[in-house]
Amino acid sequence: MKYNVNDKGYYGEFGGAYIPEMLYPNVEELRQQYISIMQEPSFQKEFNALLKEYVGRPTPLYFAKRLSEKHNTKIYLKREDLCHTGAHKVNNTIGQILMAQRLGKKRIIAETGAGQHGVATATVCALMGLECIVYMGAIDIERQAPNVARMKMLGAKVVPAISGSKTLKDATNEAIRDWINNPADTHYIIGSVVGPHPYPDMVARFQSVISSEIKSQLLEKEGHENPDFIIACVGGGSNAAGAYYHYLDTPEVGIIAVEAAGKGVNSGESAATSALGKIGIIHGSKTLLMQTPDGQITEPYSISAGLDYPGVGPMHAHLFASGRGEFISVTDDDAMNAGIQLSKLEGIIPAIETSHALAIFETRKFKPSDIVVVNLSGRGDKDLNTYIDYFNL
Amino acid sequence: MNRISEKLKENKKILSIYFTAGYPSIDDTVSVLEALQESGVDMVEIGLPFSDPLADGPTIQASSTQALKNGMTTQLLFNQLKDIRKKIDIPLVLMGYFNPVLQYGVEDFCKKCQEIGIDGLILPDLPVAEYKEHYQEIFENYGLINVFLITPQTSNDRIKEIDSVSNGFIYMVSSASVTGGTHGFGKSTKDYFKRISEMKLNNPQILGFGISNADTFNSATKYAKGAIIGSAFIKMLSNEGFKGIKKFIKSIR
Numbered sequence: 102m103k104y105n106v107n108d109k110g111y112y113g114e115f116g117g118a119y120i121p122e123m124l125y126p127n128v129e130e131l132r133q134q135y136i137s138i139m140q141e142p143s144f145q146k147e148f149n150a151l152l153k154e155y156v157g158r159p160t161p162l163y164f165a166k167r168l169s170e171k172h173n174t175k176i177y178l179k180r181e182d183l184c185h186t187g188a189h190k191v192n193n194t195i196g197q198i199l200m201a202q203r204l205g206k207k208r209i210i211a212e213t214g215a216g217q218h219g220v221a222t223a224t225v226c227a228l229m230g231l232e233c234i235v236y237m238g239a240i241d242i243e244r245q246a247p248n249v250a251r252m253k254m255l256g257a258k259v260v261p262a263i264s265g266s267k268t269l270k271d272a273t274n275e276a277i278r279d280w281i282n283n284p285a286d287t288h289y290i291i292g293s294v295v296g297p298h299p300y301p302d303m304v305a306r307f308q309s310v311i312s313s314e315i316k317s318q319l320l321e322k323e324g325h326e327n328p329d330f331i332i333a334c335v336g337g338g339s340n341a342a343g344a345y346y347h348y349l350d351t352p353e354v355g356i357i358a359v360e361a362a363g364k365g366v367n368s369g370e371s372a373a374t375s376a377l378g379k380i381g382i383i384h385g386s387k388t389l390l391m392q393t394p395d396g397q398i399t400e401p402y403s404i405s406a407g408l409d410y411p412g413v414g415p416m417h418a419h420l421f422a423s424g425r426g427e428f429i430s431v432t433d434d435d436a437m438n439a440g441i442q443l444s445k446l447e448g449i450i451p452a453i454e455t456s457h458a459l460a461i462f463e464t465r466k467f468k469p470s471d472i473v474v475v476n477l478s479g480r481g482d483k484d485l486n487t488y489i490d491y492f493n494l
Numbered sequence: 495m496n497r498i499s500e501k502l503k504e505n506k507k508i509l510s511i512y513f514t515a516g517y518p519s520i521d522d523t524v525s526v527l528e529a530l531q532e533s534g535v536d537m538v539e540i541g542l543p544f545s546d547p548l549a550d551g552p553t554i555q556a557s558s559t560q561a562l563k564n565g566m567t568t569q570l571l572f573n574q575l576k577d578i579r580k581k582i583d584i585p586l587v588l589m590g591y592f593n594p595v596l597q598y599g600v601e602d603f604c605k606k607c608q609e610i611g612i613d614g615l616i617l618p619d620l621p622v623a624e625y626k627e628h629y630q631e632i633f634e635n636y637g638l639i640n641v642f643l644i645t646p647q648t649s650n651d652r653i654k655e656i657d658s659v660s661n662g663f664i665y666m667v668s669s670a671s672v673t674g675g676t677h678g679f680g681k682s683t684k685d686y687f688k689r690i691s692e693m694k695l696n697n698p699q700i701l702g703f704g705i706s707n708a709d710t711f712n713s714a715t716k717y718a719k720g721a722i723i724g725s726a727f728i729k730m731l732s733n734e735g736f737k738g739i740k741k742f743i744k745s746i747r
């Protein structure tokens with residue numbers, strides 16, 4: 102358990118719960134109960150049944166023959182894009198809605214950037230008949246109109262965050278303020294492996310179904326559970342945490358994290374947190390974050406709204422600082438081209454977040470015998486407008 | 495002896511004002527402090543602006559955003575306050591979020607506070623456990639009083655723990671909310687005030703959040719040693735500027 106959370110809620114020096122006292126009772130209640138609730142047989146039964154019947158798991162581990170030929174290595178795609186709602190995000194929201202019910206909560210709040218997590222939260226709230234309020238930056242509401250409409254169709258109330266820079270970090274602040282104002286009946290479904298302990302660990306556990314499936318699927322296809330490398334894009338880091346989870350303490354499996362370089366790591370318009378960040382505190386967690394020398398959190402940039410977060414989950418900060426993970430950043434342009442390439446070679450249109458992970462094959466070379474698993478975190482439907490504008494389709 | 499502790503010994507109710515450093519204009523910090531002291535305020539919390547103030551409502555958020563736009567930084571605030579003790583003798587508390595302190599360097603920050611004559615710190619997102627394990631010794635070495643918050647949801651056991659690590663006063667948040675609420679105090683809030691006052695804690699309590707006028711100040715100080723006004727003061731400052739300060743304080747008591 103070297104790379105997983107310790108009993109104080111830290112990954113190495115990263116993590117913890119740096120929260121105002123107003124949040125303490127809620128976060129503490131969750132901390133005391135999350136593991137025992139998750140381990141209840143009735144919870145496991147309901148969680149697994151929903152993942153199977155509602156989300157459509159297990160998702161395939163697909164051998165990408167033409168992509169493999171192109172890059173002269175053996176590439177498998179873990180098809181999280183085939184999950185209901187189009188991305189891995191729903192694994193977490195299913196888990197957390199069941200958690201919220203067992204904690205007796207009646208009202209659900211969430212933050213969203215691109216709207217994927219907002220849609221996944223609105224979906225499970227509709228499923229369970231719970232009130233749902235999603236905070237979304239006013240600027241993102243304009244940029245992501247189709248997802249806003251989906252949330253509304255699903256019965257959620259979408260509240261614009263008009264403070265600060267009016268994007269994901271501000272939506273997260275607003276969700277946290279809502280939780281401060283509604284301490285008794287509300288559960289906050291955070292959308293990635295970020296926030297105060299126990300959120301990073303709880304979300305990682307819900308997403309860990311990804312690597313547990315990869316293990317058994319590889320065993321079936323290759324005769325062994327371990328790939329040589331596992332690759333995922335990292336915004337907050339939830340799809341990556343799920344894909345790495347059961348391999349964290351298996352050093353033979355190389356872990357590769359791909360961040361968004363935006364217009365270039367040194368362009369001033371980037372979201373490559375490991376390259377540009379310093380240790381500090383964001384949304385209740387001590388982790389790497391992009392900030393001014395004075396400790397003010399700065400606004401990141403990426404063409405992909407889901408990677409546009411100024412921090413990174415504490416697990417990933419630790420993977421970076423310890424050297425366990427290899428961190429690579431990919432520009433907007435390289436990601437967009439990789440998205441087109443996958444579409445043409447395999448007939449799969451990826452989310453732009455995911456395209457970042459696919460782009461590393463241009464520069465990071467693998468041996469022909471290497472088995473490389475890419476976590477295909479989401480599908481590109483939500484990004485069609487961006488693809489259309491970028492390529493003049 | 496620390497000015498906060500001295501002040502708390504006086505046989506009177508404490509009126510404390512929060513304002514954001516560098517707001518409305520970058521050079522206003524010292525002038526606001528002078529006007530507050532002249533008006534007879536007992537203590538001041540100087541807000542160190544932060545980009546992501548989680549525990550604050552719209553008024554304080556907006557003042558922080560403006561102060562940062564004006565160019566406020568931790569170092570600049572320290573420079574502005576360099577000679578403050580030649581002019582101001584009431585207790586001064588810095589209130590802010592932990593990240594800017596961490597980036598300045600916790601020990602350097604505390605040292606600077608001592609040099610200037612800052613008496614205490616309120617860092618709402620520095621949790622008790624972290625404080626005890628890593629920072630209590632540093633804060634105390636530099637003579638700083640650290641102030642923790644309690645809320646209506648805080649359990650009695652936790653209140654006792656907070657009381658035991660506190661060395662000045664406890665910041666009693668009036669209701670489950672971010673700063674800037676304006677509703678008066680209902681029965682359940684008064685029950686909470688009573689419950690805490692009956693706990694006979696070692697540290698006196700000063701009430702904050704939702705104190706906006708003489709009415710709320712009086713009902714708060716019926717149970718607590720004092721009260722803190724933040725958002726209402728900042729609103730007044732935005733509307734009326736310095737010239738409103740005296741009148742505002744007079745209207746409270």
Ligand SMILES: Cc1ncc(COP(=O)(O)O)c(C=O)c1O
Nearest residue numbers: 293336337338339340407478479
């Ligand atoms: C398809 C997809 N992949 C990745 C991400 C990034 O989030 P995380 O790093 O938590 O997986 C998002 C976020 O919206 C997403 O929609």
